[in-house]
């Protein structure tokens with residue numbers, strides 16, 4: 470059974486799935502893993518006919534702890550230590566910093582078809598909904614300290630209270646320390662040395678902790694959120710899920726202070742995005758928004774789902790990774806399309822098809838005639854080629870409106886990839902005018918291969934990718950030359966590289982007379998070697 474369906478099958482009663490995010494800046498694509506995982510649990514529960522709600526919390530009472538490098542340092546450094554909802558927005562499009570960055574992230578949710586009920590911590594605090602929890606945790610500060618000590622070995626002084634006030638004088642929340650509570654007010658100090666990244670102003674005094682005057686530390690806040698919202702399922706990333714980590718601490722506080730069971734929990738792994746070029750040279754990065762503008766929504770969901778939650782996803786938007794992702798997706802769609810007995814009934818889907826099912830924005834898989842993505846990337850780089858005409862010509866069957874919808878999406882993705890992500894090595898340049906320099910140094914064996922090939926290609930009647938590919942192979946067999954060396958000679962002759970896209974397909978996009986005359990030119994230039 471697919472992991473999310475298993476969670477759904479085990480669920481009893483009304484479930485509330487929750488996830489959350491601190492909107493401290495541009496959201497990395499890695500954060501989408503949790504979003505998609507929770508969305509799929511939600512869908513699996515709905516699918517199983519169980520009552521369920523999906524909530525997404527914006528932790529905007531957290532402090533701004535660093536100014537991201539893409540923002541004006543001078544403008545934002547004075548706000549270090551402020552709650553994110555009290556920091557100005559980088560642009561006029563939002564009321565504040567938290568809403569600005571969350572807005573960007575929510576656009577990606579929309580794109581991915583993820584529709585949780587979004588709530589903001591500022592509203593929970595300011596409306597007084599968390600007042601009773603604040604009172605409970607302040608009155609049971611000793612139990613909270615005990616939980617920290619027992620679970621994470623973190624010692625807190627006896628006069629430490631689980632609360633942070635927004636300093637009435639300087640506006641910072643990260644620098645205040647509460648050392649007393651009299652049942653209606655807390656005593657706090659805004660300490661110059663509270664953190665090593667921002668200084669407090671030194672102010673101290675008594676103030677009410679209620680109605681938005683401050684916040685609970687996040688592990689404690691987590692417990693308050695679970696209870697006030699009735700959360701029953703919340704997964705957490707590996708960083709929070711280690712033994713003695715924040716989730717364990719929150720669980721212990723939940724049991725000790727509220728005397729309740731914490732929600733169902735399981736951990737998920739990170740997404741490692743490799744490739745330094747992503748974040749620097751071309752100015753494109755690995756933010757969720759940027760990756761969403763590269764991959765169609767189903768493919769981005771599929772990226773998150775084809776790997777089990779507990780396994781690391783290595784994602785680098787290079788040729789290899791991107792073309793494999795698309796190929797794997799198309800292979801599953803084809804498998805589905807070729808299995809009429811399971812169509813239209815998701816209960817009959819095999820386990821390997823479930824990631825495809827949950828990758829859909831809607832509730833059904835719609836088969837289409839696919840067009841190989843790596844070929845598309847090659848085609849887009851051939852000058853003067855009408856891509857759509859070429860695709861229509863090469864498709865074995867007439868293409869429907871939906872096929873074209875998918876193909877247009879793929880063309881856009883391939884163009885975006887070529888423009889923003891492909892490095893020079895990955896780009897294909899077809900040498901139309903002259904023989905590439907690298908083709909002038911072939912081995913005698915490769916030259917004889919090209920000679921035989923030119924001869925055999927003359928005889929090819931049907932100039933299409935499949936037939937050409939067959940000819941390329943049969944010629945190497947005929948001469949008993951290893952295909953690796955033979956194909957290398959072709960790539961060197963046309964693209965000046967040792968490797969390239971499927972060679973038969975590549976040649977099929979070029980004119981027959983051009984291909985044959987190029988082979989003859991290369992042979993001539995290498996003539997002295999025979």
Ligand SMILES: [Zn+2]
Nearest residue numbers: 636639659670
């Ligand atoms: Zn202060």
